[in-house]
Amino acid sequence: xxxxxxxxxxxxxxxxxxxxxxxxxxxxxxxxxxxxxxxxxxxxxxxxxxxxxxxxxxxxxxxxxxxxxxxxxxxxxxxxxxxxxxxxxxxxxxxxxxxxxxxxxxxxxxxxxxxxxxxxxxxxxxxxxxxxxxxxxxxxxxxxxxxxxxxxxxxxxxxxxxxxxxxxxxxxxxxxxxxxxxxxxxxxxxxxxxxxxxxxxxxxxxxxxxxxxxxxxxxxxxxxxxxxxxxxxxxxxxxxxxxxxxxxxxxxxxxxxxxxxxxxxxxxxxxxxxxxxxxxxxxxxxxxxxxxxxxxxxxxxxxxxxxxxxxxxxxxxxxxxxxxxxxxxxxxxxxxxxxxxxxxxxxxxxxxxxxxxxxxxxxxxxxxxxxxxxxxxxxxxxxxxxxxxxxxxxxxxxxxxxxxxxxxxxxxxxxxxxxxxxxxxxxxxxxxxxxxxxxxxxxxxxxxxxxxxxxxxxxxxxxxxxxxxxxxxxxxxxxxxxxxxxxxxxxxxxxxxxxxxxxxxxxxxxxxxxxxxxxxxxxxxxxxxxxxxxxxxxxxxxxxxxxxxxxxxxxxxxxxxxxxxxxxxxxxxxxxxxxxxxxxxxxxxxxxxx
Numbered sequence: 178x179x180x181x182x183x184x185x186x187x188x189x190x191x192x193x194x195x196x197x198x199x200x201x202x203x204x205x206x207x208x209x210x211x212x213x214x215x216x217x218x219x220x221x222x223x224x225x226x227x228x229x230x231x232x233x234x235x236x237x238x239x240x241x242x243x244x245x246x247x248x249x250x251x252x253x254x255x256x257x258x259x260x261x262x263x264x265x266x267x268x269x270x271x272x273x274x275x276x277x278x279x280x281x282x283x284x285x286x287x288x289x290x291x292x293x294x295x296x297x298x299x300x301x302x303x304x305x306x307x308x309x310x311x312x313x314x315x316x317x318x319x320x321x322x323x324x325x326x327x328x329x330x331x332x333x334x335x336x337x338x339x340x341x342x343x344x345x346x347x348x349x350x351x352x353x354x355x356x357x358x359x360x361x362x363x364x365x366x367x368x369x370x371x372x373x374x375x376x377x378x379x380x381x382x383x384x385x386x387x388x389x390x391x392x393x394x395x396x397x398x399x400x401x402x403x404x405x406x407x408x409x410x411x412x413x414x415x416x417x418x419x420x421x422x423x424x425x426x427x428x429x430x431x432x433x434x435x436x437x438x439x440x441x442x443x444x445x446x447x448x449x450x451x452x453x454x455x456x457x458x459x460x461x462x463x464x465x466x467x468x469x470x471x472x473x474x475x476x477x478x479x480x481x482x483x484x485x486x487x488x489x490x491x492x493x494x495x496x497x498x499x500x501x502x503x504x505x506x507x508x509x510x511x512x513x514x515x516x517x518x519x520x521x522x523x524x525x526x527x528x529x530x531x532x533x534x535x536x537x538x539x540x541x542x543x544x545x546x547x548x549x550x551x552x553x554x555x556x557x558x559x560x561x562x563x564x565x566x567x568x569x570x571x572x573x574x575x576x577x578x579x580x581x582x583x584x585x586x587x588x589x590x591x592x593x594x595x596x597x598x599x600x601x602x603x604x605x606x607x608x609x610x611x612x613x614x615x616x617x618x619x620x621x622x623x624x625x626x627x628x629x630x631x632x633x634x635x636x637x638x639x640x641x642x643x644x645x646x647x648x649x650x651x652x653x654x655x656x657x658x659x660x661x662x663x664x665x666x667x668x669x670x671x672x673x674x675x676x677x678x679x680x681x682x683x684x685x686x687x688x689x690x691x692x693x694x695x696x697x698x699x700x701x702x703x704x705x706x707x708x709x710x711x712x713x714x715x716x717x718x719x720x721x722x723x724x725x726x727x728x729x730x731x732x733x734x735x736x737x738x739x740x741x742x743x744x745x746x747x748x749x750x751x752x753x754x755x756x757x758x759x760x761x762x763x764x765x766x767x768x769x770x771x
Contacts, residue, residue, distance in 0.1 A: 195225075227510055302412075318361075324349060333386050342390055349366065349369070534561075539564075542764055580730075581682075708735055717752070725747060744761040
């Protein structure tokens with residue numbers, strides 16, 4: 178069955194993007210410390226929030242998937258082992274015999290599931306802790322009493338006017354805290370410790386109000402919830418924890434500087450003393466995740482006091498330099514978009530739309546398999562599809578790709594219809610029919626891997642990729658290597674695309690040489706029945722000794738029309754091209770097509 182590595186991919190992408198962005202911001206803060214104002218140093222962290230969002234944006238929004246190709250190639254080496262159908266009737270040399278080899282792949286499915294489970298558990302734990310912080314705030318709010326001191330409330334009103342704030346803000350005091358708090362997403366609360374008037378002067382209270390109101394003015398409460406959200410998603414990355422700790426410190430420093438700018442120079446020292454009064458009042462509360470708190474760790478308060486002590490008014494040049502640095506870092510962050518698009522590019526599905534489509538119920542034919550059947554009537558221009566979901570899922574084409582390998586070799590003059598013989602190299606392969614010289618007809622009939630690998634080598638990767646892109650072959654990804662990109666590796670295609678390509682091949686939409694198309698078509702001819710002729714190619718995918726993927730694609734020519742079909746089946750260890758062919762013939766027979 179096709180393995181889904183989507184979570185593992187996004188895990189790696191998010192880890193790289195978040196860690197890289199944190200590292201860049203920390204380096205810029207350190208290297209350009211004297212060229213950054215406090216406010217713009219804090220603003221740098223909002224670029225981190227953008228970077229943390231990028232891996233979760235739908236990839237099609239980037240619109241870069243068609244310009245970059247990349248996949249984690251899990252292949253190591255190919256282990257040849259004959260894959261038998263287990264059915265003696267199919268071992269007699271007829272066209273439905275399976276000629277498959279098993280390839281070894283490192284299976285990340287288990288790791289994918291473990292990582293996803295651990296990540297989800299971490300999210301649950303972090304969500305519980307965040308809800309706990311929110312409940313603590315709710316408790317503080319319920320125990321808060323409105324401040325009745327008229328002088329204090331008048332002072333609060335004056336501070337609001339100075340900062341040009343008009344919003345409705347509740348001011349109270351609570352016995353549950355020992356340091357001022359600002360919180361409330363929809364209704365803002367500024368809560369002071371109970372009986373604060375006994376040990377704080379009116380100047381102290383003014384400084385506190387100015388500090389907390391600056392948090393309100395710059396929407397820091399909303400930022401708290403964004404930080405909490407991203408900390409839940411990125412709980413596994415220690416760099417993100419460090420970043421948010423530094424971000425909160427930079428925010429407090431930015432508020433300190435905003436207060437100092439609002440005060441006369443002779444009051445700056447007094448403001449620093451006000452902050453120091455809360456150093457030993459308490460450790461950081463349990464609600465600090467979603468609230469702004471005046472006090473901090475002793476180390477961080479020390480850094481704040483040092484900046485307050487050395488404060489000078491920021492020049493216009495400093496602000497200009499800060500803006501330039503911010504813009505340049507923004508370019509670096511957005512410059513990761515192509516990398517994210519490449520790594521997280523989801524090309525696992527084909528986007529199919531057609532008004533002329535009917536859906537069939539063919540479950541009885543696919544007993545024991547996950548799979549899909551697609552049929553297209555050329556004369557009626559009508560699709561009939563079984564299992565819409567699987568019909569657009571891209572999986573390895575396995576040997577069905579050999580139709581186009583042959584066509585590309587003919588178009589490149591690597592072979593011709595008259596001269597297509599390739600000498601056997603003497604290596605022993607698992608099938609006797611492979612251990613001899615081959616021409617195009619025998620190689621396609623016996624699905625001889627080494628023959629088509631030889632054709633691909635002679636055509637060359639660059640030209641092959643151009644051909645695949647020209648005809649729109651699935652994801653056109655050849656990163657798995659020329660010898661096995663088609664063999665449960667990087668190249669993938671959906672059943673609907675197989676049918677569309679067969680129709681394009683049959684009608685020669687790409688404009689190839691007619692005699693080359695006829696040559697491949699003749700090599701695909703399997704059998705006749707009445708006035709109908711069956712053309713096709715099987716494909717079998719075996720990974721680590723398990724037969725997981727079976728294909729049968731082709732077309733039926735009749736006097737009235739031509740039907741194009743593609744059948745794909747998947748299972749844990751019982752999917753072969755021959756089984757897909759038998760299913761297909763049963764369906765075509767019951768539909769009176771063949």
